[in-house]
Amino acid sequence: MRTDLFQEARRRIGKRRMDQQLALSARLDEIKEKIPEVIEVRRKLAMTSVEVSKLILQKNTDIKAGMEKLENVNLALQAREKQLLAQGGYPADYLELRYTCPLCKDTGFVDGRRCRCLLEEMQRLEVEELNRSSPLQKSRFEDFDLSFYPDETDPTTRQNYRAWMGRVFRYCQQYAADFRPDSPGIFMYGTTGLGKTHLSLSIAGEAARKGYSVAYGTAQDLLRQIENEHFGRTENAGTLDTLLSADLLVLDDLGAEFTTPFTLSVIYNILNNRVAAGKPTIISSNLSAKELYDKYSERIVSRLYTQFVQMRFIGKDVRQLKQQRAMEKRT
Numbered sequence: 001m002r003t004d005l006f007q008e009a010r011r012r013i014g015k016r017r018m019d020q021q022l023a024l025s026a027r028l029d030e031i032k033e034k035i036p037e038v039i040e041v042r043r044k045l046a047m048t049s050v051e052v053s054k055l056i057l058q059k060n061t062d063i064k065a066g067m068e069k070l071e072n073v074n075l076a077l078q079a080r081e082k083q084l085l086a087q088g089g090y091p092a093d094y095l096e097l098r099y100t101c102p103l104c105k106d107t108g109f110v111d112g113r114r115c116r117c118l119l120e121e122m123q124r125l126e127v128e129e130l131n132r133s134s135p136l137q138k139s140r141f142e143d144f145d146l147s148f149y150p151d152e153t154d155p156t157t158r159q160n161y162r163a164w165m166g167r168v169f170r171y172c173q174q175y176a177a178d179f180r181p182d183s184p185g186i187f188m189y190g191t192t193g194l195g196k197t198h199l200s201l202s203i204a205g206e207a208a209r210k211g212y213s214v215a216y217g218t219a220q221d222l223l224r225q226i227e228n229e230h231f232g233r234t235e236n237a238g239t240l241d242t243l244l245s246a247d248l249l250v251l252d253d254l255g256a257e258f259t260t261p262f263t264l265s266v267i268y269n270i271l272n273n274r275v276a277a278g279k280p281t282i283i284s285s286n287l288s289a290k291e292l293y294d295k296y297s298e299r300i301v302s303r304l305y306t307q308f309v310q311m312r313f314i315g316k317d318v319r320q321l322k323q324q325r326a327m328e329k330r331t
Helices: 003-034 036-057 063-087 116-130 161-177 196-209 219-230 239-245 261-277 289-295 298-306 318-330
Strands: 185-189 214-218 248-252 281-285 308-312
Touching (some): 185 196, 196 248, 261 281
Parallel strands (some): 214 248, 248 281
């Protein structure tokens, strides 16, 4: 993990703590105005710690008896504070500092080791950087137009283009609405220009808006990036870990990448690890089943056809039809 991402993650965690402290300060000001006796009780509570120090320093004093007395005073004051808050219509913990992460109390560390919340924030930063130039927010379900799919029968599948793609579209909508980090993976396949990228990005955008971490990229770009990092050609690192840990991974245009033993091993590693972890992956490809078997190993193709929901796209190149419509409008 790069130092700059680590430092940014620490800054974000620290900001959470500061925000909570400012919020507590505002609540204290509110209570000071509405229930001033609570503030006096808290002042007395703070003084009990001073009394403990005095008790320890005093000679010829029954420390045990003195500590028990102070403890009883402390408990009575705490009970009085809760009583006053309740009478004023406030919850008992209204004046407690509310940490986003109770494990590390928003410090990022537990017993000198990185807290889970810090590691998760670092992963989010990796995903943000990975998606910075991606079209993640550019495709929405509202823009998917079924009228581009002919109301005709596909001679190969003997299915009506529009009816079939209507079912595909509705499945993707429902998948996005119900998305969870343990949703099934989807393998979208069909010739180019049929909307695979549009629908996979629409799902990804919905998942991202719900707060899930989403990593998107073409197979060609992501594999090139992982290869450059593996062989030390770039200072960046961690792309593979980010793809493995994201709540949802969208791997677009599988098959367009240049195939090497290294890329084959990376593809299998991604598929195998995410399937084993129960993490959903959406993969799209323009290749036919035969082309997939010719290009990849049996273990990769078997993963695609046995561990993913199969989603075939049929129709005519939508991008060409859109261009034709645009030209017709201009003329």
